[in-house]
Amino acid sequence: MAIVRLSTPLRKFNQGKPEVEAGGSTLKEVLQNIDASNPGFADKVLEKGEIKRFVNIYVNNEDVRLGKGLETQIGEKDVVSILPAVSGG
Amino acid sequence: MGLNLNEIKRYSRQLVLPDFGSQQQARLKGSKVAVTGGGGLGCPVSTYLTLAGIGEIHIIDMDNIEMSNLNRQFLYTPEDVGKPKAEVAAERLGEVNPEIKVDAIVERITYDNAFDLLKGYDAVVDGTDNFPVRYAINDACAVNRTPLFHGAVLMYEGRATSIIPKETACFRCAFPNPPPSNMVPTCREAGVVGSMVGLIGSIQAMETVRYLAGLEIGLKNRLLVINVDTMEFEKVRLRRLDDCTACGDTFVPRPVDEVCETRRIEDEQRA
Numbered sequence: 001m002a003i004v005r006l007s008t009p010l011r012k013f014n015q016g017k018p019e020v021e022a023g024g025s026t027l028k029e030v031l032q033n034i035d036a037s038n039p040g041f042a043d044k045v046l047e048k049g050e051i052k053r054f055v056n057i058y059v060n061n062e063d064v065r066l067g068k069g070l071e072t073q074i075g076e077k078d079v080v081s082i083l084p085a086v087s088g089g
Numbered sequence: 090m091g092l093n094l095n096e097i098k099r100y101s102r103q104l105v106l107p108d109f110g111s112q113q114q115a116r117l118k119g120s121k122v123a124v125t126g127g128g129g130l131g132c133p134v135s136t137y138l139t140l141a142g143i144g145e146i147h148i149i150d151m152d153n154i155e156m157s158n159l160n161r162q163f164l165y166t167p168e169d170v171g172k173p174k175a176e177v178a179a180e181r182l183g184e185v186n187p188e189i190k191v192d193a194i195v196e197r198i199t200y201d202n203a204f205d206l207l208k209g210y211d212a213v214v215d216g217t218d219n220f221p222v223r224y225a226i227n228d229a230c231a232v233n234r235t236p237l238f239h240g241a242v243l244m245y246e247g248r249a250t251s252i253i254p255k256e257t258a259c260f261r262c263a264f265p266n267p268p269p270s271n272m273v274p275t276c277r278e279a280g281v282v283g284s285m286v287g288l289i290g291s292i293q294a295m296e297t298v299r300y301l302a303g304l305e306i307g308l309k310n311r312l313l314v315i316n317v318d319t320m321e322f323e324k325v326r327l328r329r330l331d332d333c334t335a336c337g338d339t340f341v342p343r344p345v346d347e348v349c350e351t352r353r354i355e356d357e358q359r360a
């Protein structure tokens with residue numbers, strides 16, 4: 001199971017919780033598995049099968065957009081962080 | 090730029106640091122820094138820059154002090170409500186450290202004026218509170234080649250990164266597009282506690298001071314993400330994009346308008 005950390009704006013789609021564990025061998029599968037237990041989650045992160053352009057996803061602190069995107073391989077205990085920009089001050 | 094006797098006494102606790110001496114202190118004294126925003130982040134940022142001995146600090150803020158600012162903006166008292174933040178902050182900090190110069194610029198930063206307003210500084214520290222101004226400051230600093238120390242908060246989550254032109258990713262490299270305004274609320278809507286902005290503002294000030302002193306800094310090409318409800322600190326890697334419209338090979342002005350941005354995304358989603 002990967003550990004998926006959610007930025008504050010996304011937690012309302014995970015019962016308010018900051019983290020969720022999810023199985024899957026690729027990032028896409030991990031996100032689909034989160035969506036299975038939190039219907040609507042994938043819609044907040046994906047659009048037409050791609051990562052939404054204002055959402056960044058990091059696997060073990062590396063931006064997946066600069067790698068294999070949704071096809072990024074996910075291993076046991078990998079940490080996935082999902083972050084949109086925030087602007088408060 | 091040498092140090093006088095008062096300065097040697099005032100800064101003695103930092104002058105004894107193994108990597109910090111009169112040469113580094115003199116660099117701070119010779120530095121001119123703009124702090125954009127005199128609010129939740131602006132208060133700790135400008136206070137710690139003042140205490141560290143940055144020679145000239147300009148606080149840029151158009152807003153007046155409100156009672157609801159006082160849970161976190163510690164430079165202001167109830168008697169200051171209604172007065173311009175930048176002026177009150179500059180006056181107070183000038184008293185805290187008479188060895189330096191602190192000035193107020195009571196002006197609203199826009200995409201059109203940011204390039205001129207932020208010219209001529211050794212560093213800009215961003216403590217503003219909305220995407221249009223943050224992207225304007227990012228683009229201006231990229232074009233002006235001014236180091237920019239970014240910090241932002243949302244509820245119990247904070248972010249910081251240090252942007253060195255032509256060397257590191259800028260805010261737009263990291264986030265080419267802001268989220269729609271209905272996704273990420275502001276502090277006014279979502280709430281914020283003083284120690285949260287204090288934490289992030291302190292980190293921004295630390296990075297600025299170390300950078301200006303000529304020391305290594307830890308947030309180049311790294312976005313620090315802190316969640317204080319779990320006390321999880323993580324640093325994700327950022328990469329500079331050659332085709333970034335702000336810091337890449339060709340600059341393309343791209344003012345961000347939150348309302349339009351949201352509409353455009355909703356249109357795309359409907360399509």
Ligand SMILES: [Zn+2]
Pocket residue numbers: 258259260261262263329330333334335336337
């Ligand atoms: Zn850039």
